[in-house]
Amino acid sequence: MGAATVSTKRPTATQTPDGAMLTLDPTINAPRLARDFLVKCFCDLGIADDYVGQTVVSELVTNVYKHVRTGQIVVRIFTDDHDGSVVVEVSDQGENMPVIREAENSDLSGRGLYIMSMLVRAWGVRPTNNGGKTVWVKLDR
Ligand SMILES: Nc1ncnc2c1ncn2[C@@H]1O[C@H](COP(=O)(O)OP(=O)(O)OP(=O)(O)O)[C@@H](O)[C@H]1O
Numbered sequence: 001m002g003a004a005t006v007s008t009k010r011p012t013a014t015q016t017p018d019g020a021m022l023t024l025d026p027t028i029n030a031p032r033l034a035r036d037f038l039v040k041c042f043c044d045l046g047i048a049d050d051y052v053g054q055t056v057v058s059e060l061v062t063n064v065y066k067h068v069r070t071g072q073i074v075v076r077i078f079t080d081d082h083d084g085s086v087v088v089e090v091s092d093q094g095e096n097m098p099v100i101r102e103a104e105n106s107d108l109s110g111r112g113l114y115i116m117s118m119l120v121r122a123w124g125v126r127p128t129n130n131g132g133k134t135v136w137v138k139l140d141r
């Protein structure tokens with residue numbers, strides 16, 4: 001992996017009728033900015049414990065930084081009124097899909113999605129119309 005890129009651009013956070021949205025460049029700063037965003041969103045939603053949420057958004061945004069590195073990252077956080085869950089979505093423009101791997105004994109990485117999947121109510125991936133995908137995660141409030 002090459003040297004880390006540090007973006008000088010400010011991330012843009014917006015409030016939409018469908019929840020809060022943050023757009024980020026895929027730099028070394030992106031996971032930290034996404035965690036900060038989630039903390040604020042959970043606070044606004046009145047959710048006291050944000051540690052699992054931070055862990056999830058951190059892993060998903062780090063994956064984009066590690067495995068895609070092009071285009072932009074869009075983080076969306078909203079509540080699902082049908083089932084009462086909180087939804088965290090991370091979209092990127094990379095064409096490859098995230099897959100839970102069975103890491104070899106000697107591998108230092110390759111376990112993040114598996115660990116994340118154990119922490120959440122449900123998760124999945126859907127394609128986006130720009131050739132990328134959205135990873136969605138449902139968390140208990
Ligand atoms: N956003 C993504 N775009 C494309 N491929 C992805 C993305 N996220 C994950 N992947 C693929 O899924 C695999 C499993 O992801 P996972 O997060 O479990 O492991 P990792 O990121 O390689 O390592 P670790 O999370 O342990 O640091 C990755 O190795 C990669 O091939």
Ligand SMILES: [Mg+2]
Nearest residue numbers: 059063112113
């Ligand atoms: Mg990972």
